Amino acid sequence: MSASPEIPQRSGNIAIVPATPASEERKGLTKKEIAADHPTWCPGCGDFSVLALYFKLIEKRKIWHEKVTTIAGIGCSSRFPYFVQAHGAHYIHGRALPFASGISLSRPDLHVFVFGGDGDAFSIGGNHFNHTARKNIKMTYCVMDNWVYGLTKKQTSPTSPLGFKSKTDGWGAVDYPINPMKQAIAAGATFVARTTHTNPNHVLQMMEAAMDHDGFSFIECLSECVEFYEGAFDASNPRKGGVFNLVPPTHDVTDEGAAYKLAGEAFPGSFGIFYKVNKPTKNAKEAGIVKTMSEKFAGLKDWQILQKNFDRMK
Ligand SMILES: Cc1ncc(C[n+]2csc(CCOP(=O)(O)OP(=O)(O)O)c2C)c(N)n1
Ligand code: SF4
Ligand SMILES: [Mg+2]
Numbered sequence: 001m002s003a004s005p006e007i008p009q010r011s012g013n014i015a016i017v018p019a020t021p022a023s024e025e026r027k028g029l030t031k032k033e034i035a036a037d038h039p040t041w042c043p044g045c046g047d048f049s050v051l052a053l054y055f056k057l058i059e060k061r062k063i064w065h066e067k068v069t070t071i072a073g074i075g076c077s078s079r080f081p082y083f084v085q086a087h088g089a090h091y092i093h094g095r096a097l098p099f100a101s102g103i104s105l106s107r108p109d110l111h112v113f114v115f116g117g118d119g120d121a122f123s124i125g126g127n128h129f130n131h132t133a134r135k136n137i138k139m140t141y142c143v144m145d146n147w148v149y150g151l152t153k154k155q156t157s158p159t160s161p162l163g164f165k166s167k168t169d170g171w172g173a174v175d176y177p178i179n180p181m182k183q184a185i186a187a188g189a190t191f192v193a194r195t196t197h198t199n200p201n202h203v204l205q206m207m208e209a210a211m212d213h214d215g216f217s218f219i220e221c222l223s224e225c226v227e228f229y230e231g232a233f234d235a236s237n238p239r240k241g242g243v244f245n246l247v248p249p250t251h252d253v254t255d256e257g258a259a260y261k262l263a264g265e266a267f268p269g270s271f272g273i274f275y276k277v278n279k280p281t282k283n284a285k286e287a288g289i290v291k292t293m294s295e296k297f298a299g300l301k302d303w304q305i306l307q308k309n310f311d312r313m314k
Pocket of ligand 2: 146227
């Protein structure tokens with residue numbers, strides 16, 4: 001909790017970010033400046049498109065190298081941070097969100113992006129998803145849903161549809177899939193959107209809106225695994241004879257029931273923002289506690305205030 005010259009400090013709910021002097025005006029980073037290793041995904045994998053749009057977002061929104069924070073779990077999609085030349089972590093399978101929570105809560109000057117797959121998010125990481133959403137910790141979680149475990153070569157995932165034949169369900173999947181949009185709304189996410197890698201403009205739009213949201217923002221981005229689930233999303237791709245329907249303009253994004261109803265539409269469903277409400281974040285609440293305690297125990301060092309608290313618990 002102690003002040004550091006490099007890390008902006010909190011004052012109540014407001015992050016104090018040092019302004020860049022006009023003389024130091026910087027240009028947005030180019031893809032060349034932000035791209036790291038050549039992505040090792042299979043040719044044609046939907047994940048390429050999501051990465052390209054993340055680069056576009058960084059360039060368009062002028063997120064500087066030292067502010068880019070890209071976190072992931074394990075999976076093909078979770079290789080994401082390797083390919084971004086900036087700060088990031090490829091963390092433990094299913095545990096990207098708690099890791100990202102620590103960064104978000106301690107660094108109010110950063111916007112944390114988390115990328116990962118459907119297995120990472122809803123199998124092993126399912127509990128973390130629910131708890132991070134309900135705590136409304138400020139970050140953007142983009143789940144690249146391919147309806148399969150790609151990295152481990154075709155096992156049934158929690159979003160695989162009934163009947164999907166995989167190495168773990170040779171006769172076809174028998175378990176009912178989860179609906180990521182319903183799960184996010186029910187868990188308490190305050191921004192819930194759906195997009196698909198085949199519509200780049202829409203992906204960028206959703207990433208921007210999610211980044212601008214003060215809270216836990218969730219995006220389900222359909223991202224085809226051409227190796228183990230080819231054609232999964234053809235019905236949502238007009239170039240493959242499918243339909244891409246936007247959320248109707250009459251939809252009220254603050255109406256939880258209406259959002260839940262949209263989430264229940266049969267595939268390919270609608271794309272866009274289903275749900276968005278403003279609720280105090282854990283970030284703001286914690287900052288408030290830090291401020292109150294610092295005032296109450298003025299003169300004490302941060303660790304002494306913490307020690308007092310621990311002593312009370314004995
Ligand atoms: C604790 C642990 N359990 C299992 C694995 C094996 N494993 C690695 S990735 C993965 C699932 C990946 O699927 P998904 O999250 O959908 O990502 P995708 O590869 O499809 O992008 C599994 C089961 C692991 N790495 N660590
Ligand atoms: S296995 Fe599937 S998800 Fe993984 S890189 Fe290849 S196409 Fe993409
Ligand atoms: Mg997957």
